[in-house]
Amino acid sequence: MDAKADGWSSWPAPAKLNLFLLVTGRRDDGYHALQTVFRLLDWGDTIHLRLRDDGAIRRVGASVPGLPEYEDLVVRAANLLQREGKSAQGVDISVDKRIPSGAGLGGGSSDAATVLRALDRLWQLDLGVERLAVLGLALGADVPVFVRGHNAWAEGVGESLRPIALPPAWYLLADPGVHVNTGALFQSAELTRNAAPATMVDFVSGVSLGNAFEPVLRRREPAVEAVFQVLAEIGTPRLTGTGSGCFVEFATRELAEAAQVRVASRVSTRVVGGAARSPLLDALEAEG
Structure with missing residues (x-):
């Protein structure tokens, strides 16, 4: 359109x-x-x-x-x-x-x-x-x-x-094809609900903070676990939100695309860039 x-x-x-x-x-x-x-x-x-x-x-x-x-x-x-x-x-x-x-x-x-x-x-x-x-x-x-x-x-x-402010980065995204019920995950007895609060200094310094839902979902969904196993060959896979989307971060597009080639026969992926701000803001400004 x-x-x-x-x-x-x-x-x-x-x-x-x-x-x-x-x-x-x-x-x-x-x-x-x-x-x-x-x-x-x-x-x-x-x-x-x-x-x-x-x-x-x-x-x-x-x-x-x-x-x-x-x-x-x-x-x-x-x-x-x-x-x-x-x-x-x-x-x-x-x-x-x-x-x-x-x-x-x-x-x-x-x-x-x-x-x-x-x-x-x-x-x-x-x-x-x-x-x-x-x-x-x-x-x-x-x-x-x-x-x-x-x-x-x-x-x-x-x-x-x-x-x-986040540095430029490129991401290899993988979708295991699992539709996650967020409510069910929040109710899971396996979910860690009392994590020690992190600080922005922790994040900026590179401390691995993880995703509370990752271990729960990987145990529940074999398709998610399978994607994690493949992505682990090219970097450190992470879960976004309550899943099931997985991603690996790279410093450049070239590195992300090279990694994509390595897993292309086993996992469906796409390479996308991190935005400095939402493209919606650019569109609104362009409209005056």
């Missing part, structure tokens, strides 16, 4: 990685307290929007199997923004889906954030990033980082964000 063709505009919705993920306790509200670093990528989905003057909000094209349209995160995001901004306008939404679902790469959250940011511009609501981030949190804990558009040190349920 061409940008601006037949009234459509196109907006990036980047994927993310969790460079580590700790569960440090349980909050009074019952949610788990987390620590992580979000790394935005220069690859992801594309959201297409076409304004309507009848107030209707519609998902156009392929939908998620078994998911009613009104439960789709992009539709929920548009409805929430419409109510909050008291807008009489509507929108058609189409998604070019590249980020696999249930892989811990933030696809649904990023799609929702892009809808919030782009429609705030297109509907001329001008609610501001802070207010949009609060709206995003009502849709999911990962949505605010995509709304803000910066790599971040995150705490709380993932909503307490501090921008962090």
Whole structure:
């Protein structure tokens, strides 16, 4: 779909990685307290929007199997923004889906954030990033980082964000094809819920902080364990989010692509770059 063709505009919705993920306790509200670093990528989905003057909000094209349209995160995001901004306008939404679902790469959250940011511009609501981030949190804990558009040190349920400068890096991503039920993992008796809190100094100095969900998922899902075994031949594999996406970090694209060749016959992978900031911010600036 061409940008601006037949009234459509196109907006990036980047994927993310969790460079580590700790569960440090349980909050009074019952949610788990987390620590992580979000790394935005220069690859992801594309959201297409076409304004309507009848107030209707519609998902156009392929939908998620078994998911009613009104439960789709992009539709929920548009409805929430419409109510909050008291807008009489509507929108058609189409998604070019590249980020696999249930892989811990933030696809649904990023799609929702892009809808919030782009429609705030297109509907001329001008609610501001802070207010949009609060709206995003009502849709999911990962949505605010995509709304803000910066790599971040995150705490709380993932909503307490501090921008962090990350060096250039390239990532070899592998998708074992397992759709992970995040709720089930959080309830697992095997999950370490009382990790000692890390500091930003720990992270910057290269201390291995790990991912609390990795050992649980590797024991539960043979496909994830198999991918880890292959990736271990080319570097240190890590799990992103609650999985099942796995990745290995490299300093250059050339190193990542050379590693990709070594495992190509056994694991389906892609090489992507880490972004200094969300490509959505560039798109918003380009639109003026």
